[in-house]
Amino acid sequence: MKKVGFVGWRGMVGSVLMDRMNELNDFDQFESYFFSTSQVGLAAPSYSTDKILKDAMNIDELKAMDIILTCQGGDYTKAVHSALRKSGWSGYWIDAASALRMEETSIIVLDPVNRNVIDEGLDKGIKDFVGGNCTVSLMMMALGGLFKNDAIEWLTSMTYQAASGGGARHMKELLTQMHTIGSNFVNMDQTLSKDIIEVDRIVTNSFRDNSLDTSCFGAPLAGNLIPWIDSAVDAGQTREEWKGISETNKILGRRDNIIPIDGTCVRIGTMRCHSQAFTIKLKRDIPLNEITEMISSHNDWVRIIENSPESTRAHLTPAAVSGTLDIPIGRLRKMNLGGEYLNAFTCGDQLLWGAAEPVRRMLNILIEKSI
Numbered sequence: 001m002k003k004v005g006f007v008g009w010r011g012m013v014g015s016v017l018m019d020r021m022n023e024l025n026d027f028d029q030f031e032s033y034f035f036s037t038s039q040v041g042l043a044a045p046s047y048s049t050d051k052i053l054k055d056a057m058n059i060d061e062l063k064a065m066d067i068i069l070t071c072q073g074g075d076y077t078k079a080v081h082s083a084l085r086k087s088g089w090s091g092y093w094i095d096a097a098s099a100l101r102m103e104e105t106s107i108i109v110l111d112p113v114n115r116n117v118i119d120e121g122l123d124k125g126i127k128d129f130v131g132g133n134c135t136v137s138l139m140m141m142a143l144g145g146l147f148k149n150d151a152i153e154w155l156t157s158m159t160y161q162a163a164s165g166g167g168a169r170h171m172k173e174l175l176t177q178m179h180t181i182g183s184n185f186v187n188m189d190q191t192l193s194k195d196i197i198e199v200d201r202i203v204t205n206s207f208r209d210n211s212l213d214t215s216c217f218g219a220p221l222a223g224n225l226i227p228w229i230d231s232a233v234d235a236g237q238t239r240e241e242w243k244g245i246s247e248t249n250k251i252l253g254r255r256d257n258i259i260p261i262d263g264t265c266v267r268i269g270t271m272r273c274h275s276q277a278f279t280i281k282l283k284r285d286i287p288l289n290e291i292t293e294m295i296s297s298h299n300d301w302v303r304i305i306e307n308s309p310e311s312t313r314a315h316l317t318p319a320a321v322s323g324t325l326d327i328p329i330g331r332l333r334k335m336n337l338g339g340e341y342l343n344a345f346t347c348g349d350q351l352l353w354g355a356a357e358p359v360r361r362m363l364n365i366l367i368e369k370s371i
């Protein structure tokens with residue numbers, strides 16, 4: 001049996017991954033070893049082959065693994081990956097962090113979309129497999145059928161990204177802000193609370209009087225939004241926006257013939273689902289029924305949502321999707337701009353298809369191929 005080492009399995013993405021692997025009995029397929037940066041020598045989880053936690057910074061212990069799967073984050077990858085490779089380790093490195101994503105020696109994994117790229121990479125001896133940016137992966141799961149049919153000339157993605165994209169502390173900060181604002185309303189003078197303008201004044205004051213904890217987001221997120229995610233890159237884009245074009249084309253294995261993608265990435269006050277509104281310039285005026293067929297037949301998780309108020313409210317919201325692998329796509333219609341312009345909206349769980357599921361499936365591909 002292959003020896004698989006897990007690092008960063010207790011964090012948010014790691015915990016979602018462990019739950020899913022347990023649910024599907026993945027641990028029956030290999031020997032599992034759990035590594036830690038802070039609790040070396042303490043008890044490993046019950047499903048571990050080795051009952052003791054190993055040292056995640058110990059190159060010799062890591063070298064004994066055939067496969068390492070890490071959700072520990074980019075700093076860990078930068079600290080360990082190249083030292084491990086330099087030590088002569090030629091095992092498979094599967095990573096949920098972005099540090100190695102754009103390296104020539106890595107492949108971004110999203111097998112329902114790019115299984116061909118993954119298989120070609122394995123044949124060529126690629127050893128580093130990295131999960132994609134959550135927004136990109138969720139977009140590609142939703143639009144996989146259009147990419148596969150090479151139907152897209154360009155697209156814009158305007159995003160509505162959940163607090164979880166920042167991390168666990170960010171989710172808690174959002175909830176704390178919601179609580180503070182809600183309390184300000186509940187506790188205000190009850191004679192004034194009948195006047196919505198007065199209520200709004202209280203809420204707006206709470207945005208400006210420094211009473212909200214904004215240490216993670218740098219601005220209130222509850223009752224607000226922030227049209228900036230991650231650091232600045234060239235030409236006025238954020239890094240999150242830059243990932244749209246660079247990662248998508250890398251996932252598809254397109255080097256020369258890139259599909260232009262751009263948009264504005266926005267943080268909103270939802271918990272763990274990222275939503276996106278697309279304007280898609282098709283290469284030709286494809287009838288809507290053909291478009292829905294291309295999209296719905298592409299993978300087992302994408303679902304077409306009827307363009308009606310009832311279906312949209314019931315199925316195309318973070319509240320409907322959270323905690324599931326569903327990839328609903330709706331609001332599909334040709335735009336006033338012309339028959340080649342398609343409008344669409346999608347929503348997906350940022351921790352499942354956006355993070356844990358692609359790396360879990362990559363591990364299973366390696367185990368099934370027995371390489």
Ligand code: HSE
Nearest residue numbers: 133134161165166229
């Ligand atoms: N960068 C993403 C976000 C999450 O901030 O929402 C990680 O893919």
